[in-house]
Amino acid sequence: MGRCRAGVRSIAEVARGCDLAEPAVRRWVAEAEIDVGKRQGLSSEEREELSRLRRESKRLEADVDLLERATAFFAKETR
16 A cells, blocks of 8 residues: 555556455545544544444444333333
8 A cells, every 4th residue: 555655566566466346445445544634534533433333323322212111111011
């Protein structure tokens, strides 16, 4: 990726030389530019944190749903 960003080789040349798909190399270069602050967007670290927070949010929503159902069950049992 460094050769692409430094302008030594084009993305197409790097892709052919490494037997990779050009769009994949293009994405990796874009991600690297975001990570070093040369391009706007979420960095790799921010994307990982967002994914982690989304997983945690889903788990917490499931916990709340379970607690609400348990509360309703026990409320019905005590009547």
